[in-house]
Structure formats: structure tokens, C-alpha cells
Amino acid sequence: xxxxxxxxxxxxxxxxxxxxxxxxxxxxxxxxxxxxxxxxxxxxxxxxxxxxxxxxxxxxxxxxxxxxxxxxxxxxxxxxxxxxxxxxxxxxxxxxxxxxxxxxxxxxxxxxxxxxxxxxxxxxxxxxxxxxxxxxxxxxxxxxxxx
Amino acid sequence: xxxxxxxxxxxxxxxxxxxxxxxxxxxxxxxxxxxxxxxxxxxxxxxxxxxxxxxxxxxxxxxxxxxxxxxxxxxxxxxxx
Numbered sequence: 001x002x003x004x005x006x007x008x009x010x011x012x013x014x015x016x017x018x019x020x021x022x023x024x025x026x027x028x029x030x031x032x033x034x035x036x037x038x039x040x041x042x043x044x045x046x047x048x049x050x051x052x053x054x055x056x057x058x059x060x061x062x063x064x065x066x067x068x069x070x071x072x073x074x075x076x077x078x079x080x081x082x083x084x085x086x087x088x089x090x091x092x093x094x095x096x097x098x099x100x101x102x103x104x105x106x107x108x109x110x111x112x113x114x115x116x117x118x119x120x121x122x123x124x125x126x127x128x129x130x131x132x133x134x135x136x137x138x139x140x141x142x143x144x145x146x147x
Numbered sequence: 148x149x150x151x152x153x154x155x156x157x158x159x160x161x162x163x164x165x166x167x168x169x170x171x172x173x174x175x176x177x178x179x180x181x182x183x184x185x186x187x188x189x190x191x192x193x194x195x196x197x198x199x200x201x202x203x204x205x206x207x208x209x210x211x212x213x214x215x216x217x218x219x220x221x222x223x224x225x226x227x228x
Contacts (some may be wrong), residue, residue: 121227136224
């Protein structure tokens, strides 16, 4: 299991390749990548991500451990950035390795649902008009109920 | 104990962290003490249903006990991913 919290950009291809390579008993590798989205094109200057050093790593590790307890997984990677990001930049990725694809897909969705509202990150959108904190969505909280 | 604030809670209170001398038995008691201090605290803690709390870096509830606790953090609902 690898938990990485960093400010610097990451190379998705390199991370995915490193995660997937050298496994002979894992039939399925699933990856998900989150990207800074500008809904009204050109309006978003940046996305600033604040986090709680120490608790962030502990919370992500706990979420990954939960996933390993619930599905048959060979490995888990969670990588999440903080700091100032611009539209199109990759914010985070998760990867799961399992013998079968169902475990890999479901665990990846579980990881995403939990790290949206249980890992201590806060997003702030910066536009030409000013900056505002992104409000948590009820649907993100509701998404946890299905697990 | 060390008290930390994140996101708009940090902005309203004006500092990211501070050392607080308190005999508060629970998180709710600590919130009451902070609210009574100054307007900026009262503003930040006006509606605790809009806040989350972590005690020694673990998410918990506002009725959590504080005996032996080193660090309490207040923040809005998280928006990771």
C-alpha cells in the first residue's frame, strides 16, 4: 500500500506503470484520476487545496485499510496533491490491484467516495471575481450510504 | 492543548493554530469557551452543524471527551478528491 500526499505535480503514466508492473497474480488494475475542472471555461483561475498534515496521511491510510478489509486486493495506491493547481492539472489518483476486476473497480469507487468527504482536504476556487471555498455536497455524503 | 483551524474557520478566526489553556471536559465545552472569547470565535462557531471536529487527528463528534487530548482541529465538511 502506498499513500502519497504532495504539492508537486505527478506523472500519471509513470505512477500507473509502476503500480501495474511486476504483478503476476493480479488480473485487474483499476486507476482513477481527478482533474481540476473549469465548468465555465476560462472563469477558473486556480484551485487551491488545503489539507491537515499528519491527519491527511492517517485518514487516507485508514480508508485504504478499510478497502483492503472489504475487498480482495493485492495493492492500493492513493496519491493526492495540495497547494495551487490550475484547470487541467491532475489533483489526485487512486489505483487498485486485484485478482478480479469487480474487486478492483468497487474498491476504487469506495476509495473515491470516502476520500471526498472523510479525508481532510478543502478546495477553494479562485476566479477573477475572488475566491470561495467549495461547499461539500449532500450527494457526496449520501454516496457513503451504499457501502 | 493545541487547537487548529482549517479553511474558512481559519479565515474567520484569523490564525491557523493556537495553544489554549482549558479545563473543558468535551469539545462542546471548548467551543463554548472559545465563543465567549471574542466576536471572531462566535462567528466561526455560530453553527456547529456546519463544522467538523478532529481530536488527536481522528474525526469525532462534538460531545467527545478531551481528557488527555493534545490536539483539537475544527474545519468545514471536507472536499477532497
